[in-house]
Amino acid sequence: MYFFVEKKRVVVILLISVVAVWILTALTPPLTNPPSTGEFDGPDSVQRIFKHACYDCHSNNTKLEWYHQVAPLSWKISSDVLEARRHLNFSHWDSLSAADQRSKVWYAVNMIEQGKMPRRDYTLLHPSAKLSERELKVLKNYIVTITNVSSAQPKKQMLKPVVVHTSKESPNGIQYFSDYLTWKVIVATNRFDNGTMRIIYGNDIAVKAIQEGNINPWPNGAVIVKVVWDEGEQDEDGNIYPGDFNNVQFMIRDDERFKRTEGWGFARFNTSQLIPYGKDVSFEVDCMNCHRLASANGFVFDIPTKMQ
Amino acid sequence: MCINKISYILLMVLLSLYMQACDRKSNFQVSPEDLYESKDLHVITTWFNDRRQTISVLYGNEQATQVRETGITMHQVGEHYTLVTWHQQGNPLWFGGQISGRIAWIEQVDIATSASGAIEPQYNVTYHERADSISGTALEQERINYILSRKKIGHPGV
Numbered sequence: 001m002y003f004f005v006e007k008k009r010v011v012v013i014l015l016i017s018v019v020a021v022w023i024l025t026a027l028t029p030p031l032t033n034p035p036s037t038g039e040f041d042g043p044d045s046v047q048r049i050f051k052h053a054c055y056d057c058h059s060n061n062t063k064l065e066w067y068h069q070v071a072p073l074s075w076k077i078s079s080d081v082l083e084a085r086r087h088l089n090f091s092h093w094d095s096l097s098a099a100d101q102r103s104k105v106w107y108a109v110n111m112i113e114q115g116k117m118p119r120r121d122y123t124l125l126h127p128s129a130k131l132s133e134r135e136l137k138v139l140k141n142y143i144v145t146i147t148n149v150s151s152a153q154p155k156k157q158m159l160k161p162v163v164v165h166t167s168k169e170s171p172n173g174i175q176y177f178s179d180y181l182t183w184k185v186i187v188a189t190n191r192f193d194n195g196t197m198r199i200i201y202g203n204d205i206a207v208k209a210i211q212e213g214n215i216n217p218w219p220n221g222a223v224i225v226k227v228v229w230d231e232g233e234q235d236e237d238g239n240i241y242p243g244d245f246n247n248v249q250f251m252i253r254d255d256e257r258f259k260r261t262e263g264w265g266f267a268r269f270n271t272s273q274l275i276p277y278g279k280d281v282s283f284e285v286d287c288m289n290c291h292r293l294a295s296a297n298g299f300v301f302d303i304p305t306k307m308q
Numbered sequence: 309m310c311i312n313k314i315s316y317i318l319l320m321v322l323l324s325l326y327m328q329a330c331d332r333k334s335n336f337q338v339s340p341e342d343l344y345e346s347k348d349l350h351v352i353t354t355w356f357n358d359r360r361q362t363i364s365v366l367y368g369n370e371q372a373t374q375v376r377e378t379g380i381t382m383h384q385v386g387e388h389y390t391l392v393t394w395h396q397q398g399n400p401l402w403f404g405g406q407i408s409g410r411i412a413w414i415e416q417v418d419i420a421t422s423a424s425g426a427i428e429p430q431y432n433v434t435y436h437e438r439a440d441s442i443s444g445t446a447l448e449q450e451r452i453n454y455i456l457s458r459k460k461i462g463h464p465g466v
Contacts, residue, residue, distance in 0.1 A: 106404055113403050140403060147404075181463060184346055188363045188394070190356050193404030199354055199365065211340040227463060238359035242461050274464055294401045297338075301401050304342035306409065308335055 024071035031069075031078045033060045038094025042105075046142045050090060053118050053129045054108070057084035060091035087289070102146060106193045107290065109139045114293050147193055170267035170276045172258075172284055174250055179203075180225040186210065187302050190231070190240075197242055200302045201225045205253075215298040217263060222253040224300060245272055251300065261288040262299055336400045342410055344392045352376045352389070353461040356406070361396045363408040366458050376460040385427060387419040389455050411435060417455050429456065 036059070040050060055061050057080065068077050088104050096104065111117040113136060118129045131139075168176040180201040190197040202210065206222040209215050225248065232243025247270045255263035266287035268277035277283060291299040349367035353376075356363040368376060372387040393412045399405035413435045422428040429452045 110403050114401070143404070176464075178464070181350065184343065185351060185365055186343065187408045188354050188356070188365050189399065189405055189407045190363070191402070191405045197354065197356060199351060207343065210338060210343065213338050213340070215338060229461070238357045239355045239364075240357065241355045242353065245462050245464060248464055269464070272462075272464065296336075297401065301399065301405070302407060304339045304408070305336040305400060306339040306342070307400075308337050 021071060025069065025074065028071050028074050028078070031062060031064065031074070031081055033062055034091075036060050036091035038092065040090040040093045042142060045138055049131065049135045049139060050108075053112075053131055053135075054088075055090060056126070056129070057081050057122070058088045058090055060085070060089065102143070103194075105139075105143050105146075109136075109143055110293060112136060112139065116293065143193065147195075168269055168274045168276055170250075170269075171278045171281045172265060172267065174252060174265055174267035176248075176267075176269050176274055176276075180223075180227075183207075183225070186224070187304055189302050195231045196228050196246055197231055197240070198226050198228045198302070201227070210303055215300070215303070217255070218253045218298045218300070220253050220255055220263075224251040224302075225249070226251075226302065247271070247277075248274070258284075261285065262291075264288070264291070264299055266291075339409075342394065342408065344411065344414075346390070349388075349390055351461070351463075353458050356396060358396075358406075362393050362412060363396045363406070364391060364393045366391045366455065373460065376458065379459065383419045383427060383429070383456065385419055385421055387417075389417040391415040391417075391455055415451060415455065417452055 039059075040047060042050075050058075051061075056063055062081055064077070068074060088108060093101065108117070112131055118126075118131075123130050180203070183201040183203050184207050186200045186202045186207070188197075188199050201224070203221075203223045205219055206224050209218050209222055227248050228246040229242035230244045230246050232241045234240045247268055249269075250265075250267040252258070252265040252267075253263055254265060258265040261284045266284050268287075269275065270277055288299070291301070294301045297303055297305070344365075346367050349369055350373045352366040352368045352373060354363070354365045367390045369386075369388040371384060372389050375383065375387055392414050394408035395410045395412050396406050397409035399407045413433055416432045416434075418430045418432075420428055420430050431448050431452050433451075
């Protein structure tokens with residue numbers, strides 16, 4: 001008798017659960033695939049790689065299995081796909097400028113190389129989405145090629161110092177300052193993906209953190225400043241000198257003030273006029289999303305490192 | 309059947325959360341020995357060379373920095389220049405980026421007075437592969453001329 005009562009109770013609970021899941025699923029707006037306005041138009045070999053590794057989330061051609069449409073899993077998938085499309089949508093490729101297209105592809109390839117994309121929870125169910133070393137090489141060759149073509153133009157040499165007109169403030173309240181001119185150089189860098197060269201300065205707290213390997217997390221008060229110039233003239237020995245001043249970027253460590261961006265406050269001032277970057281404070285989230293690639297270095301890309 | 313489906317979905321949610329917690333282990337470490345202790349020197353300019361795979365930063369003391377800024381060609385006793393050259397390496401966190409690695413050599417030029425009272429640049433190079441090959445040669449004068457002809461880079465606000 002007891003056995004039958006228990007069995008009945010289990011069946012009732014199961015029925016209620018199934019009905020609940022069915023109602024939740026029915027009430028959840030389905031994830032749709034809006035029409036494409038203009039697909040990514042790279043070489044076939046590159047398109048094939050993006051299609052099998054990225055398109056399920058980063059395009060309007062998302063292929064859903066039956067279980068993807070069952071709540072509560074459907075909520076997570078829907079939210080992930082919509083967020084992915086906001087970052088990069090290969091179905092609206094035509095809405096991006098040529099520079100933005102290059103920048104998006106560089107970022108995508110770096111996400112793949114760092115093992116951040118495709119996401120592991122996705123490749124677990126879609127193992128064919130994993131990229132082979134050969135496929136990654138195809139993508140790297142492609143981005144280097146498109147970058148070399150776009151940068152094949154005469155380079156300028158800047159001789160006049162830039163001038164600041166007034167004090168400048170980023171949307172998050174960080175003001176431009178020039179104290180870093182007396183700080184130590186942490187590293188010097190250059191990037192062939194965008195034709196710039198940089199000097200990265202650190203204040204005493206940042207330098208001490210590097211010296212002690214204390215960068216995960218960096219201590220409060222650490223400040224890192226990156227000064228960026230366009231690549232300028234090249235001499236006959238192959239030395240490439242700075243051209244026009246491009247921008248200056250600040251990273252300020254304060255884990256209370258900048259809680260939502262992992263404790264880092266970002267600011268960037270463009271051109272010799274030092275025009276603050278970002279229409280509103282949300283620009284910080286974009287900065288942080290990119291800097292997540294450098295999570296191993298406490299979210300800082302440019303510090304001295306060596307292979308283990 | 310229903311139990312199987314629900315178990316499957318729950319399993320996927322748990323696995324998804326677990327996999328997001330994982331991160332790729334980095335194969336590099338911080339190398340503070342590659343920082344250059346510039347003390348009171350200021351940056352004059354920087355350049356890089358893809359053929360030699362090097363990145364350089366030229367520093368100067370206050371006097372040298374002012375001279376480089378104004379473009380004065382006559383040098384004054386007391387000017388000091390330090391040119392630090394690092395090996396260039398790929399940035400492990402960004403394909404497309406190159407970054408200074410190990411310090412390759414350090415060259416210094418001091419504007420001093422010779423025994424006869426004339427103004428004379430004195431050259432010194434330390435560290436690694438070029439330490440013994442430049443001093444006292446024609447190349448030494450070439451390096452002095454090269455270092456002293458660099459112009460100051462434009463920084464915002466300067």
